[in-house]
Amino acid sequence: MATVLSVSGSPSATSRTARLLRHLDARLIAQGHEVTPLDVRDIPAEALLHADFGHPVITEVTGLFARADGVVIGTPVYKAAYSGLLKSLLDLLPQYALTGKTVLPLATGGTTAHVLAIDYALRPVLSSMGAGHIVQGWFTLDKDITVGDDGLLAVAPAAAEALVQVVDHFSAALGRTAPLAAAGRAA
Template identity: 80%
Template sequence: MATVLSVSGSPSATSRTARLARHLDDRLRRQGHEVVSLQVRSLPAEALLGADFGHPAIVEAAAQFARAEGVVIATPVYKAAYSGLLKSLLDLLPQYALAGKTVLPLATGGSTAHVLAIDYALRPVLTSMGAAHVVPGWFTLDKDLSVGADGTLTVAPAAATALAEVTDRFSVALGARLEPLARTA
């Protein structure tokens, strides 16, 4: 199967977005994919804000993108756009860091007014970075995600069903892209 880089662009240590990404990571692992997680908030702020392309943490993040066949990009939506933290990282990656990759965009937010942020804010950036295929993403309302006292994420049933479907479509698209490569090897 494929190596998938799962990127959380949330600045919050208690992020529902990051927990949602981990939830989907588990599903991808059960489907046989190797999943590597990247929390953008764990990268040094001075490197992100100072555009330090040569910082070892930024170089390693770029290498993680290069090694992945698929990328999940999860972000909270703030003011109708993806997080500034995620933008900082994407700006430091090579122009075509997503070349040949299958990408699944995910977003969380407090209002359905932000549902188009995936298609109008995030998808154009992912496409400009050379993504071979940006599968239809999914926006999940904050109210559909609850975190228990033990940190366990619970996803409302309708949202869980939709998320499973988009994750499965991503997995199928990823497999379809890798199949011709396996035949030529």
């Protein structure tokens, strides 16, 4: 199957966005995909803030993007846009880092007023980076994501069903595009 890079753009160590991504990663793994999680908050701040393209971690992350057939990009929405932390990383990647890749944009936020952040803020950037296919993204309200005292994630039933459909659509798209992406990397 495909290699997927699952990127959390949340700056929070207790991020619902990151936990939701790791939950969805499990579904992709169960479908036979190889998933590499990446929490942008773990990248050294000095590399991001000083735009250090040559920093070893930035070089490693660039390689992760290059080797991936598909990328899941998850972000909390702040002030009607994706996180500044995610923006810092995307700015350090090569202009066409997503060329030929299938991309699934996901966002979380406190109000439905931010639901269009995927289409009006994130999708144009992903497109400008050459994404081969950006599948329909999904916005999940913070109130629909809870973490129990045991650390287990629970997603409200309607949101959970929608996320299953979105992830399955992404997985199916990967099945169609991963062989093409692999051939392109080999050439």
